[in-house]
Amino acid sequence: MGVELHLPAVASTLLPVTLCILTLLPHSLLGKPAEEDNAGSSALLQRVKRGWVWNQFFVLEEYTGLEPLYIGKLHSDMDKGDGSIKYILTGEGAGTTFTIDDGTGDIHAIQRLDREVKAQYILRAQARNRLTDRPLEPESEFIVKIQDINDNEPKFLDGPYQATVPEMSKIGTSVIQLTATDADDPTYGNSARVVYSILEGQPYFSVDAKSGVVRVSLADMDRETRENYTVVIQAKDMGGQLGGLAGTTTINITLSDINDNPPMFDQRLYQMSIPESAPVGSVVGRIWAKDRDIGVNAEMKYSIIDGDGRDTFDISTDPTNLFGIIMVKKPLNFENKPSYTLKVEGANTHLDPAFRQRVPFKDVTIVHVSVEDVDEPPLFDLPAYYIELPEDAEIGTLVKTVRARDPDAANNTVRYSIESSSDPEKYFYIEPTSGSLMTVRFLDREEIGWHNITVLSMEMNNPTQISSVSLAVKVMDVNDNPPLLTHYLEAYVCENAKAGQLIQTVTAVDPDEPLGGQHFYYSLAPEAANNPNFTLRDNQDNTAWILTRRGGWTQQDQTVFYLPIFISDGEPPVQTSTSTLTIRVCSCDHEGNVMSCNAEAYSLPASLSRGALIAILACIFVLLVMILLMLSLRTHRKKPYLCDEEENVHENIVRYDDEGGGEEDTEAFDIAAMWNPREAHHHLGKMRQDMLPEIESLSRYVPQACVMGGGGDSNVHGYVLAKLLEADMDPCAPPYDSLQTYAYEGEGSVAESLSSLQSGTSNTDHEYDYLNEWGPRFKKLAEMYGVLETNSAPMW
Numbered sequence: 001m002g003v004e005l006h007l008p009a010v011a012s013t014l015l016p017v018t019l020c021i022l023t024l025l026p027h028s029l030l031g032k033p034a035e036e037d038n039a040g041s042s043a044l045l046q047r048v049k050r051g052w053v054w055n056q057f058f059v060l061e062e063y064t065g066l067e068p069l070y071i072g073k074l075h076s077d078m079d080k081g082d083g084s085i086k087y088i089l090t091g092e093g094a095g096t097t098f099t100i101d102d103g104t105g106d107i108h109a110i111q112r113l114d115r116e117v118k119a120q121y122i123l124r125a126q127a128r129n130r131l132t133d134r135p136l137e138p139e140s141e142f143i144v145k146i147q148d149i150n151d152n153e154p155k156f157l158d159g160p161y162q163a164t165v166p167e168m169s170k171i172g173t174s175v176i177q178l179t180a181t182d183a184d185d186p187t188y189g190n191s192a193r194v195v196y197s198i199l200e201g202q203p204y205f206s207v208d209a210k211s212g213v214v215r216v217s218l219a220d221m222d223r224e225t226r227e228n229y230t231v232v233i234q235a236k237d238m239g240g241q242l243g244g245l246a247g248t249t250t251i252n253i254t255l256s257d258i259n260d261n262p263p264m265f266d267q268r269l270y271q272m273s274i275p276e277s278a279p280v281g282s283v284v285g286r287i288w289a290k291d292r293d294i295g296v297n298a299e300m301k302y303s304i305i306d307g308d309g310r311d312t313f314d315i316s317t318d319p320t321n322l323f324g325i326i327m328v329k330k331p332l333n334f335e336n337k338p339s340y341t342l343k344v345e346g347a348n349t350h351l352d353p354a355f356r357q358r359v360p361f362k363d364v365t366i367v368h369v370s371v372e373d374v375d376e377p378p379l380f381d382l383p384a385y386y387i388e389l390p391e392d393a394e395i396g397t398l399v400k401t402v403r404a405r406d407p408d409a410a411n412n413t414v415r416y417s418i419e420s421s422s423d424p425e426k427y428f429y430i431e432p433t434s435g436s437l438m439t440v441r442f443l444d445r446e447e448i449g450w451h452n453i454t455v456l457s458m459e460m461n462n463p464t465q466i467s468s469v470s471l472a473v474k475v476m477d478v479n480d481n482p483p484l485l486t487h488y489l490e491a492y493v494c495e496n497a498k499a500g501q502l503i504q505t506v507t508a509v510d511p512d513e514p515l516g517g518q519h520f521y522y523s524l525a526p527e528a529a530n531n532p533n534f535t536l537r538d539n540q541d542n543t544a545w546i547l548t549r550r551g552g553w554t555q556q557d558q559t560v561f562y563l564p565i566f567i568s569d570g571e572p573p574v575q576t577s578t579s580t581l582t583i584r585v586c587s588c589d590h591e592g593n594v595m596s597c598n599a600e601a602y603s604l605p606a607s608l609s610r611g612a613l614i615a616i617l618a619c620i621f622v623l624l625v626m627i628l629l630m631l632s633l634r635t636h637r638k639k640p641y642l643c644d645e646e647e648n649v650h651e652n653i654v655r656y657d658d659e660g661g662g663e664e665d666t667e668a669f670d671i672a673a674m675w676n677p678r679e680a681h682h683h684l685g686k687m688r689q690d691m692l693p694e695i696e697s698l699s700r701y702v703p704q705a706c707v708m709g710g711g712g713d714s715n716v717h718g719y720v721l722a723k724l725l726e727a728d729m730d731p732c733a734p735p736y737d738s739l740q741t742y743a744y745e746g747e748g749s750v751a752e753s754l755s756s757l758q759s760g761t762s763n764t765d766h767e768y769d770y771l772n773e774w775g776p777r778f779k780k781l782a783e784m785y786g787v788l789e790t791n792s793a794p795m796w
Contacts, residue, residue: 091124123142148189154245161249173216175205230252264289288322338370379406384469397439445475452473453473533549564581
């Protein structure tokens with residue numbers, strides 16, 4: 001039994017070799033015909049089944065035909081051609097990429113094969129009985145390798161490229177190395193053999209054909225002339241032969257800077273100016289030594305190498321390290337020097353050793369600085385003044401003469417003054433023209449020890465030019481204050497004190513501050529030199545003791561003693577004073593603690609202590625408070641109450657016929673009768689407390705009943721009108737009291753509404769005849785409304 005595999009690509013090569021091998025094999029290995037096998041069944045040698053024999057087979061990639069690509073054929077010796085054998089193909093791509101005709105064993109590729117995707121496939125073949133599905137041959141494995149063709153061009157996977165090379169580089173200097181990748185098989189043919197060439201960028205750069213290294217091919221390329229270059233490189237397979245595939249890429253090459261250019265000033269002479277009032281550190285101007293290089297190669301360092309202004313001006317480099325900044329180093333004065341000349345050098349800070357010897361990388365220029373004149377304020381001869389003055393200086397004493405001058409060439413006259421806020425109490429005066437400072441008030445060191453005065457100077461021709469100077473006056477001490485006892489001006493002596501007992505230590509104070517320190521002398525005043533009760537001992541340490549000269553002290557005899565003490569200081573002129581020490585006689589316990597210093601305590605019972613006395617005083621105070629509270633409540637209880645339950649507040653008519661009537665003067669009428677006189681009725685038998693009217697009512701609007709003496713309703717309205725008439729007839733009686741009643745106003749009342757809100761709606765003229773009935777006080781009003789009746793008789 002045998003199996004055949006036919007491959008169209010190698011059929012012409014493998015077929016002769018296979019035939020030769022089969023011819024040379026021994027006949028026993030090839031087997032015998034079937035007839036001989038049946039005839040000589042008794043032979044010892046039997047026919048052995050031949051196994052599968054496979055090799056590595058090749059198939060070209062990228063087949064583009066319309067029919068499936070024929071790979072080969074499987075055939076078993078047991079195949080009689082009757083279709084009883086079924087061929088099976090398994091493994092990589094079986095059924096998807098490769099198919100087999102199970103009856104004939106023909107293998108075809110049904111998809112396009114790409115070696116760059118998969119270079120080989122491992123397949124397994126087997127022959128089975130179609131009816132029983134029993135394997136007739138053992139399964140065998142074979143490999144199908146895809147043979148490469150040149151179907152991929154070289155590619156630059158990292159392009160486009162960026163590269164940098166220093167300017168002025170030598171020929172052959174390496175710039176960058178490129179690598180092109182070809183996906184074809186590098187072990188088969190020339191499909192993956194790449195050759196590099198330059199398409200754009202000559203004559204500046206070149207590329208090595210094999211390695212792909214890009215190199216400089218032109219010497220002395222200058223960045224300052226041209227900085228950027230674009231180079232196109234091509235990679236071609238098949239060794240660069242005709243028909244090879246090619247790919248290209250771009251390289252952007254930049255020339256990096258080196259320090260190959262010296263700096264140069266664009267001006268040989270710079271003119272600058274600055275006012276003389278410019279403070280130290282002011283900027284005069286800037287200069288620039290231009291350099292065609294960039295970055296650190298253009299950084300400069302400037303210095304003043306010569307000129308008469310080297311000590312007055314300074315130069316530094318700005319933060320960009322490109323410009324030189326000229327600044328004022330010392331104060332300027334136009335009157336002293338109006339101009340300066342500077343010789344300035346600018347040099348590179350980073351030098352290239354390859355170019356150090358070619359040219360000096362520095363340059364020099366001249367800077368002329370002019371000082372501008374400025375009207376300056378007056379200048380004092382000293383920055384500050386310090387004066388010491390005794391506090392007993394007389395008024396008008398010359399303290400100091402200050403001097404100021406105009407520093408300008410005009411030399412204007414200067415006037416002096418004192419800033420008011422520095423001498424608010426006006427202790428000093430300065431003469432405006434001479435600058436002499438004098439005192440105008442007495443000084444007192446104990447009140448103000450220092451006077452910090454600010455003296456102003458002003459130009460006469462330009463009042464805006466003002467300068468100031470500080471003048472400190474220290475007031476020197478003079479012994480002009482006497483010593484005085486401290487706050488210990490009271491002392492006590494116990495009743496049980498004995499002779500020679502210390503009762504008080506006295507000290508003195510003196511606001512003066514002598515140079516040698518304080519030293520006080522104590523003694524009793526001359527009038528108390530022979531005091532029989534107390535004596536004084538000077539301790540010579542600025543203190544003194546007050547001692548008793550006897551015993552037997554008692555408060556019944558005398559409770560207070562006054563002891564005059566004479567004190568003097570030792571600083572000339574000597575100052576003295578006399579202070580009186582009050583000494584009280586007190587009762588003390590056995591330890592000397594004061595119990596009582598009042599003589600009245602002895603008049604109290606022996607059993608009455610201080611706590612009991614305080615308790616008695618507290619009881620008296622509480623009793624007084626209770627009495628005052630009861631009087632207050634009684635006063636409030638006498639106030640009249642309104643008879644109305646709603647406690648409406650109405651005005652009361654108070655009778656003042658009698659003078660000094662006490663509580664009777666505040667007795668009020670029953671105001672309920674005034675709410676509506678017609679509705680006020682009193683029950684029979686009830687006595688009225690208010691005053692009966694003396695005349696009849698004169699109201700023409702509300703008819704009133706006559707008031708009967710002692711009975712009936714009282715006509716309060718008539719009473720009010722009568723009182724009003726009486727007040728009107730008396731021109732000297734001012735209306736101290738007034739009555740306001742609104743009982744007759746509004747709708748439903750007898751007088752109807754007295755409001756003028758609706759008077760505009762009436763077309764009829766108002767009648768003001770009733771003004772004639774109001775009496776003399778309304779005469780002027782009646783004249784204004786034209787209703788005054790001449791020679792008319794009075795109403796009442």
